[in-house]
Amino acid sequence: MNIEKLFQNLNRHRELIFYLFEHRDRVIYSVEIEEYCSDSTLDILESFELIELSDDKIFLDLRVVNFLEEYIDGDDTIEISGIFEKIDGIKHKLEILQEHKTKHQEIIPKIRRELKKIDATLFGNLDKLRVHIDRVYKSIDTFSLKLKELEYYKSRLKEYENALNGFDTFIRLHSPMMKSYYNSELNILLESIYKNKILLSKSLIPLTQDVIEYINQAQKQNIFIEKIINLKELKDSYELKNRSDIVQKAESFDLMQESVRIGSKLHREILHSESFYPTLHKISNKAKLKSHKADKIEFCEKTKVQEFLSVAEIHLAFSSSKSSLIEFLLDYNKLKQKDISEVSTIYCKMVLMYEDEYKISPNLFKYKEQKFAKVYYDNRFR
Amino acid sequence: MTIDLDKQKVSKIFYHLKEGKFLSQNSPSKIEKNLFEYLYRHREILSEYFSYISIELSVGNGYAYFSSYDNKEKKLEQIYELIDYLNFFYNYSPMFDVGFHFLLSDIEEKIKDNMTLDLKLKKIKTISGDTRRSKILSLINKLERRGFIAIDDEYLQSYIVLNSYEYLLAFFNAIEIKE
Numbered sequence: 001m002n003i004e005k006l007f008q009n010l011n012r013h014r015e016l017i018f019y020l021f022e023h024r025d026r027v028i029y030s031v032e033i034e035e036y037c038s039d040s041t042l043d044i045l046e047s048f049e050l051i052e053l054s055d056d057k058i059f060l061d062l063r064v065v066n067f068l069e070e071y072i073d074g075d076d077t078i079e080i081s082g083i084f085e086k087i088d089g090i091k092h093k094l095e096i097l098q099e100h101k102t103k104h105q106e107i108i109p110k111i112r113r114e115l116k117k118i119d120a121t122l123f124g125n126l127d128k129l130r131v132h133i134d135r136v137y138k139s140i141d142t143f144s145l146k147l148k149e150l151e152y153y154k155s156r157l158k159e160y161e162n163a164l165n166g167f168d169t170f171i172r173l174h175s176p177m178m179k180s181y182y183n184s185e186l187n188i189l190l191e192s193i194y195k196n197k198i199l200l201s202k203s204l205i206p207l208t209q210d211v212i213e214y215i216n217q218a219q220k221q222n223i224f225i226e227k228i229i230n231l232k233e234l235k236d237s238y239e240l241k242n243r244s245d246i247v248q249k250a251e252s253f254d255l256m257q258e259s260v261r262i263g264s265k266l267h268r269e270i271l272h273s274e275s276f277y278p279t280l281h282k283i284s285n286k287a288k289l290k291s292h293k294a295d296k297i298e299f300c301e302k303t304k305v306q307e308f309l310s311v312a313e314i315h316l317a318f319s320s321s322k323s324s325l326i327e328f329l330l331d332y333n334k335l336k337q338k339d340i341s342e343v344s345t346i347y348c349k350m351v352l353m354y355e356d357e358y359k360i361s362p363n364l365f366k367y368k369e370q371k372f373a374k375v376y377y378d379n380r381f382r
Numbered sequence: 383m384t385i386d387l388d389k390q391k392v393s394k395i396f397y398h399l400k401e402g403k404f405l406s407q408n409s410p411s412k413i414e415k416n417l418f419e420y421l422y423r424h425r426e427i428l429s430e431y432f433s434y435i436s437i438e439l440s441v442g443n444g445y446a447y448f449s450s451y452d453n454k455e456k457k458l459e460q461i462y463e464l465i466d467y468l469n470f471f472y473n474y475s476p477m478f479d480v481g482f483h484f485l486l487s488d489i490e491e492k493i494k495d496n497m498t499l500d501l502k503l504k505k506i507k508t509i510s511g512d513t514r515r516s517k518i519l520s521l522i523n524k525l526e527r528r529g530f531i532a533i534d535d536e537y538l539q540s541y542i543v544l545n546s547y548e549y550l551l552a553f554f555n556a557i558e559i560k561e
Contacts, residue, residue: 141476221479222553225472232469235462244559250457253553254440254449255528256402309492 009048013037020051021068030056031207078125078132078156083118083163087170090114094174097181109181119193122200125160129153130207137214143222150215157208164204168197168315217221309334318350319381324374325350325358326365340368347372348379387427391420395428399439399448404529404546405442408481409533421442421446444480444545447529463508464550467525470502480547485540489518 009018020028029041037045042058045051052059070160090111097107133153140146175190230293234240275313314332321328329335351358361374395417398405405418420427422441429439432448440449471478473496476488493500493514503509503517509524511517522541524532530550534542 032504138477143476221476225476227554227559228465228468228472228559229559231465231554234559235465240462244557246461246557247458249553249557250454250461251451252556253457253461254438254451255460255549256448256450256452 001191006048006050008084009045009050013041013050016041016045017050017060017064019381020058024060024065024261027056030058033058065296078128078157078160079121080163082127083121084116084166086118086121090176091170094177098177104181104183108181108186111178112183112186115189115193120194122160122164122167123196126200126203126207129157129160133207133211133214134142137218143218143225146218147215147222150211150218154208154211154215157204157211159165161204161208163271164200300358310351311346312344315350315354319357319377321377324365324372326367326372326374326377330367340370342371344372351375387424387431387454388420391417393427395421398431399446400437402448402528404445404447404544406529406532406544406546406551407543408542410534410542414532416442423426431490442546443548445545445549447549459468461553463524465513465554466506466508467521468554469553470499470506470521472504473499478543479551480545482543484541485517486515486522487539490515493518 013143019036030039041052041103045052050061050064052061057073057332093107093111093114097104097111122189133150135148140149154303171190171193178190202276231240231244231246234243294373314329317332318325318328323331326343326347329347335343335346351360357377359375359378364371365374365375366372394413395405398414398417399501405414405421405464407418407422408413409415409418421439425439429441430529432439438449440447468478468521472493473483478484483491485524493503500514503514503521506517506521509517509520511520521530526533526541528546529544531543
């Protein structure tokens with residue numbers, strides 16, 4: 001095959017090739033690609049083995065697909081088993097090299113290329129495994145399917161680990177021999193592979209832990225969902241209390257049913273307003289307890305006795321007297337020390353209160369330039 | 383007590399928990415997250431502190447709440463409500479668990495295509511609302527009010543399941559069903 005013509009064809013029909021590559025996961029019919037090329041063009045491309053024709057279906061040649069996928073790293077499939085084949089291939093080349101040492105310039109570049117491929121495959125596949133595992137855990141809703149997928153990736157991880165260990169053993173056993181050819185590029189590559197191997201082994205541990213954790217979580221979640229479904233069925237059929245220990249378990253259900261109440265004389269609206277707490281906080285910070293000291297009180301040394309005068313009592317005493325009211329009052333023991341103004345007040349009160357029982361005479365009684373009508377108790381009431 | 387507590391933080395913790403809500407470590411609210419971290423650092427002192435006012439502080443794996451054994455008669459009622467809610471959410475997505483994100487609009491869309499889910503929503507008697515959307519919102523609010531979920535993005539109306547949900551996982555896991 002002429003490589004130049006191959007590239008020319010690829011370039012000339014790049015739109016068609018691109019379309020076929022983009023839709024490589026499904027069957028493409030000739031009607032779909034009418035706008036890109038004619039039937040004769042398809043025949044030319046088939047002759048160059050760039051496409052395959054089967055009735056009205058068109059397929060991009062697998063080598064082109066593989067080349068492009070490898071180039072853009074767009075292939076999602078995890079290829080681990082190929083590593084052992086590549087290791088076997090290198091072993092075979094080393095055996096030839098041992099017998100035909102003169103061929104080292106031809107064989108060593110091939111060995112380097114294969115070693116690089118294995119290294120890149122190990123790196124690429126670990127990334128792909130990480131993406132696949134996360135995707136499976138997060139996107140698959142059906143638990144049985146999710147568990148199956150996770151178990152599959154767990155086995156792929158084991159396979160990967162074996163491949164990594166196999167490659168490690170191979171390097172350890174054959175690196176002295178490979179180094180004996182004093183090929184600097186090969187030696188640098190071997191150093192880099194050794195470092196990468198440590199990195200890959202370290203990355204493999206958390207990924208394996210993750211997949212085990214995902215499986216455990218999925219199993220746990222699956223059991224929990226089944227339990228909720230069972231509880232719901234029993235609840236709806238009013239059998240939950242009899243067929244489970246929910247009543248006893250409810251004793252340990254300690255979530256608060258009501259909010260904590262705080263006793264306060266403040267109105268609820270004030271207590272629940274947004275500004276209440278900051279205001280209270282502000283005030284409480286500034287507030288100081290006000291304490292007043294009591295003033296000194298001087299107590300009188302002599303006991304002061306308050307005398308209460310009962311008008312009724314005086315009236316009773318007066319009812320048995322024959323003297324006039326004013327004379328009686330001036331002579332009354334409890335009033336003897338009193339000022340005339342106080343006596344006259346009591347005199348007036350008594351006249352007003354007991355007017356019906358008293359007789360008021362036209363005669364007057366003079367006392368300290370004051371004149372009082374002479375009032376007597378009426379004998380009819382005695 | 384040898385450490386001086388931050389009065390402002392302690393009162394904020396109290397005012398949050400006293401409503402029967404949780405404080406979760408994975409809350410989208412920075413304030414709540416900080417309060418939980420403060421509470422977790424001083425959990426022993428705070429437990430003692432709240433015990434003086436007869437309140438029991440419980441701290442779980444990434445969450446805290448005030449526990450109470452009062453109102454026993456209401457407990458079963460609430461547990462039954464929660465069974466209905468969880469049953470609905472697991473039908474919506476079996477991935478419903480701590481850290482799970484969901485959108486209100488996504489539930490709405492799923493209900494449109496899933497008659498069973500629609501029926502389950504209609505059968506929940508403890509939620510209000512006339513429309514499908516308002517019913518979903520009422521259901522979400524029920525869990526949000528208790529602090530099991532929190533709004534993550536108000537514009538998108540996206541929610542996150544908080545660490546406090548582990549309380550329900552532990553509780554329902556402990557229930558034994560007789561064969």
